[in-house]
Structure formats: C-alpha cells, structure tokens
Amino acid sequence: MIYYFSGTGNSKWIAEKIAEGTGDQLINVVDVHQGRVEIQPLKPGEKLGFVFPVHAWRAPDMVTELARRMKVPAGTYAYAVATCGEEAGLTLKLLNDIVPLTSTYTFIMPNNYIFGFDVDPTPVIQAKIMKAKDRLPEVIENINQGLKINDVAVGTMAGIKSNFTYHLFNRYGKNTKKFFVQDQCTSCGLCEEICPTNCIKLEKGKPVWTSGCIACSACINYCPVNAIQFGSATVNKGRYYFKEEW
Ligand SMILES: Cc1cc2nc3c(=O)[nH]c(=O)nc-3n(C[C@H](O)[C@H](O)[C@H](O)COP(=O)(O)O)c2cc1C
Ligand code: SF4
Ligand code: SF4
Missing domain, CATH: 3.40.50.360 (Flavodoxin domain)
Incomplete structure (x- = not known):
C-alpha cells in the first residue's frame, strides 16, 4: 500500500x-x-x-x-x-x-x-x-x-x-489573504477542483480563498492562464507543474 x-x-x-x-x-x-x-x-x-x-x-x-x-x-x-x-x-x-x-x-x-x-x-x-x-x-x-x-x-x-x-x-506561510486573481481568469474552475483542502470557491466565476490552505501551490501553478498571484511575491515568476517532457 x-x-x-x-x-x-x-x-x-x-x-x-x-x-x-x-x-x-x-x-x-x-x-x-x-x-x-x-x-x-x-x-x-x-x-x-x-x-x-x-x-x-x-x-x-x-x-x-x-x-x-x-x-x-x-x-x-x-x-x-x-x-x-x-x-x-x-x-x-x-x-x-x-x-x-x-x-x-x-x-x-x-x-x-x-x-x-x-x-x-x-x-x-x-x-x-x-x-x-x-x-x-x-x-x-x-x-x-x-x-x-x-x-x-x-x-x-x-x-x-x-x-x-x-x-x-506554519504561522505566516499559509495566509490566503495574499491570493488574488487577475482579469485573464477564464472561470474554468480548475483551481477550485484541484485544491486538496477545498478552500477555493468560485464566486461569480472567480476564485475566492477561504481558510485551510496548506500552501501546496497547486492552484497558482496549474492555473492555465497564470491568473493567480500571491501578493507581489509571485509576479514575474514562472509556474511549474510536473510533465515528463519539458
Ligand atoms: C509550501 C512548500 C514548502 C516547500 N519546502 C521545501 C523545503 O523545505 N525544501 C525543499 O527542498 N523543497 C521545498 N519545497 C519544494 C517541494 O518540496 C518540491 O518542489 C516537491 O517536489 C513538490 O512536490 P509535488 O509536485 O508533489 O507537490 C516546498 C514547496 C512548497 C509548496
Ligand atoms: S484555474 Fe485560473 S482561470 Fe481557472 S478559475 Fe482558477 S484562476 Fe480562473
Ligand atoms: S495553495 Fe494549495 S491548499 Fe492553498 S489554496 Fe492553493 S491549491 Fe488550495
């Protein structure tokens, strides 16, 4: 197992x-x-x-x-x-x-x-x-x-x-208040679907972060149009998720 x-x-x-x-x-x-x-x-x-x-x-x-x-x-x-x-x-x-x-x-x-x-x-x-x-x-x-x-x-x-x-x-690294979504969000719902703690809900088609985030980085890295940011920390940074071919 x-x-x-x-x-x-x-x-x-x-x-x-x-x-x-x-x-x-x-x-x-x-x-x-x-x-x-x-x-x-x-x-x-x-x-x-x-x-x-x-x-x-x-x-x-x-x-x-x-x-x-x-x-x-x-x-x-x-x-x-x-x-x-x-x-x-x-x-x-x-x-x-x-x-x-x-x-x-x-x-x-x-x-x-x-x-x-x-x-x-x-x-x-x-x-x-x-x-x-x-x-x-x-x-x-x-x-x-x-x-x-x-x-x-x-x-x-x-x-x-x-x-x-x-x-x-643990104290400061899981602060969902820093997440925000940019205009290019297509309301595809992927972030809501993949969040392992169910702490993202789409409201009027846009993600809203509630509590329980574990900072796994899935939402921000998988967003197909790079619409998610975490304060200024992630602006101008790349995004990563696993693919066998890079
Ligand atoms: C919240 C968080 C904390 C991390 N801390 C470490 C760390 O302490 N040391 C390290 O080498 N990598 C760290 N990483 C990088 C991940 O461990 C690494 O990219 C991992 O392979 C991601 O696996 P996953 O794709 O299965 O989520 C961290 C990543 C995240 C999201
Ligand atoms: S994954 Fe990106 S494009 Fe899709 S709903 Fe979430 S923020 Fe919007
Ligand atoms: S970082 Fe992970 S746990 Fe936190 S909101 Fe995004 S997908 Fe959910």
Whole structure:
C-alpha cells in the first residue's frame, strides 16, 4: 500500500512509478483526509509506503496526520520517499518518530515553491526529472528486495529549519489573504477542483480563498492562464507543474 500526497505532480509521478514497479495499490492522502477512502488495514507481509513533497523541511501536515492515525503492525517494512527542490532537513527522521521506517529516500525534483523562490530554469527542471527517472529502478528494486536504505538529502542546519523555520512557515506561510486573481481568469474552475483542502470557491466565476490552505501551490501553478498571484511575491515568476517532457 502506498499513500501519496502531491501538490504539483512530482510526488504523484514518483508514487505511480513505485506502484507500477512494486505492484502495490496507491491511495491519495487527500481522499483519506476528505473521507472518501478509509485507511486500509495491511495484509500480512504487505509493505507500507509514503510518498509526498517536503513542505518547509517537514512532511505536509496531511501526511503527518495520516501517519498518526495509522496502526502499523510491528515488523512492517515501511518506507518513505520525500520529493524536494533541494533538501529535506529532518522530514524523514520526524516521520520515523511516528511510523518506524525501514527505508527513507529523497528525490530532488523541480521546485514548486514560487511563494518564496522562482521556478528552476528549464535545463535544471529537465536534469532533475532525468536524474529521478534514472534512479527510480534502483529504488524500486531496493523496496522489492526489502532492503534497509537511508538515502536522504538532509542539507544544512536541519534542526533549525525543521523546527524554528517550519513553525514560522506554519504561522505566516499559509495566509490566503495574499491570493488574488487577475482579469485573464477564464472561470474554468480548475483551481477550485484541484485544491486538496477545498478552500477555493468560485464566486461569480472567480476564485475566492477561504481558510485551510496548506500552501501546496497547486492552484497558482496549474492555473492555465497564470491568473493567480500571491501578493507581489509571485509576479514575474514562472509556474511549474510536473510533465515528463519539458
Ligand atoms: C509550501 C512548500 C514548502 C516547500 N519546502 C521545501 C523545503 O523545505 N525544501 C525543499 O527542498 N523543497 C521545498 N519545497 C519544494 C517541494 O518540496 C518540491 O518542489 C516537491 O517536489 C513538490 O512536490 P509535488 O509536485 O508533489 O507537490 C516546498 C514547496 C512548497 C509548496
Ligand atoms: S484555474 Fe485560473 S482561470 Fe481557472 S478559475 Fe482558477 S484562476 Fe480562473
Ligand atoms: S489554496 Fe492553498 S491548499 Fe488550495 S491549491 Fe492553493 S495553495 Fe494549495
């Protein structure tokens, strides 16, 4: 069983590749969060996987909440794969404190955090996806063989980033008041449809942000006409979502 969460498709792609290679079933954490799917009991000997993006040097809260709700039988082979633009800090160590993980990996993928930084230049996006593609078969083989591997890009000052900086992000980084929509919005409704926390509602055909945003960046990156901005932070920045060909 593989539980995945993804804002802009990087983690979904990795999760789908792992599911293909292991034959395991995929469950979207959003479906569990919104009550459409129950947490599934593990069959004897079944492996348990988590695939998700790093959000401010931790797992997204929805993933942490799911992990807290799970009852994992002792001896389960559990693994987690965190995708990140650069470094994961203590993300996997902190998840391991909730669900004991036999193996942990990071995959460096294109950055989607345009609230802070810009998107990666196209050659960097292409190189990151190519590298991930080349590495996936080995990781899948490791999982199939039940190996114990920790291959994680922790980065610098991990303790400070995964604690102090994470708490700052939690407090100030999910402020939906900064979202606004520009005139080119076509009222297509995609942002409302894809928001994992259902915090966007179309009013008179235009998105309005309510509470509950987790800053996953899906709405702003997927808008087909780049009509969404987050204060002045995202003006003149690129937009990113996963495609195999860039
Ligand atoms: C709110 C937020 C916080 C992020 N924090 C980090 C981080 O701490 N370290 C990092 O390397 N990348 C960070 N990123 C980048 C994402 O982890 C990375 O682009 C990831 O692959 C996106 O996966 P997804 O497409 O499945 O959502 C952050 C992105 C977002 C939206
Ligand atoms: S995705 Fe973009 S164009 Fe479509 S409704 Fe939302 S803001 Fe408007
Ligand atoms: S409103 Fe927040 S949670 Fe919803 S899609 Fe946009 S960034 Fe993600």
